[in-house]
Amino acid sequence: MKKRPSKIFKDTVITLVYAIVAATIIRLFVFETMMVPTGSMIPTINIGDRLFIEKITFQAREPEIGEITVFWTPFRDERAQQMLRAFDKFMDLFSPKEFKGHVKYVKRLVAKEGDVITLKLVDGKWKLFVNGEIPENLRDVNYLPEGVFEYPELWNYLDKASRLRNNQTEYRKFLYELALKKGSKFANIVFSIVGGMEPVKYGIPYYEYVDKYLKPKNINFEDYIWKKNGQVFVKIPNGFYFFMGDNSRESLDSRYFGFVPKEAVIGRPILRIWPLKNFGPVQPIGIK
Template sequence: MKKSPKEIAKEVVITLLYAIVAATIIRLFVFETMLVPTGSMIPTINIGDRLFIEKITYQAREPEIGEIVVFWTPFRDERAEQMLRAFDKFMDLFAPSKFKGHVKYVKRLVAKEGDIITLKNVDGNWKLFVNGKVPENLKNVNYQPDGIFKYPNLWKYLDQASRLRDNKTEYRNFLYNIALKNGAELANTIFSIIGGMYPVPYGIPYHEYVDEYLKPKNVDFDDYVWTENGQVYIKIPEGFYFFMGDNSKESLDSRYFGFVPKEAVIGRPILRIWPFQSFGPVQPLPKLNN
């Protein structure tokens, strides 16, 4: 019996609804994508790469040191939000409620809870030492002793500056006093991250991250960052990770913004799907336990 146009239209609508539900489930629990807006992971990952992220592996186990991980920023990165394209904004509508308005970062995991890290100059290259040794997966990566490794009070200053950002006069005075006390470079670093005034109208409201993730767990910066014989040491609190970009000179990473809560982890970038000429795997597949 031939179906009527109305019946055909109804079947098409039902099929589309099933497809949308299936796609939503896959997006929420299995796979998603991200567009890389910066060069923090060059040469492994480049500006404009679109990555395919699988979310199953880290539901079964924790990420390992040396793995490249995609995570939600635990703060609102207002500049990165301006760089998102329409497709990414639409896909992020499915983000967990606590990360609405946040963006994705892709970095390499370099330390986990309980680890103590520091940067040391080894034959002219700065290497990350984790619990007294350079992890095998990080031996070929060189880092810059910037951010918290250069200014042990950076995170505290970011918190203070962020709370003053809406009061332009107090904010300017704060930055001015930092420049007098610690030098213009530190003041410029704080301003470049927090933003809030011309020529950097957008930035990171850092105090929101401190109030939501650190204070409830009694994480005080002074308990986790210290200096011994001129060497800066950092201990990773329980429930947090420390991420850094391979392109250390151009990476806004944990050296600058601090610890990332475990719940912010999304998954593993496994495939570069754009540009087509660079199509292929981003990092090796995880090893399966026998």
């Protein structure tokens, strides 16, 4: 006996509803995808790669040092938002409430809470030392002493600049005085990150991150960054991680924006699904 059209329509709708509910549950708790908009992890991960992210593992354990990790930015990265495609914007509608309007970054975890890190030259290459040693999983990765390792006061100035960003007159004055005081290179770094006016219209409203994640925990940057014998040291506060990109010269990472709260971690990329010619697993260095 043939089904009536109304019955077929009803069954189809029910099936679609079940499929949407199942897909939403999977998206929220098990898997999701991301498109990589920058080259911060080259050659490990390339611009335009689409990654399949597994979320279960980091619900059972913390990421390990050296492990590639995907996390929500603890601030709104307006520039990266402009680079997202329609599919990514749609999927991010399912993002947690506290990260609405944020984007995903993929970097390598290099330090956890309580760790003290610094960069030193070893055989002509800059290596990251964690608690006085180079972690086994980071021995093959080289970094540059930029960002906070070059300018220990950087994060404080990002906070100050971002609070003036909506007042163009005061913002321009601040950047001009900063260039006179700290040099044009430092002022340009602050402007390139904070943005807010031509030719860098989009950027990071950094003060939102400070007010939401640091001030409630009474975290002051100067308590966690110090210089000794010309060496800059950074201590990771409780409840935070420190991430860096493999392509150190082109990576906007914790050297520039600071500590990442643990709750921002999403999962680990396990599969590159696009482009098809590079389809395959994403293998973190030294992580099995």
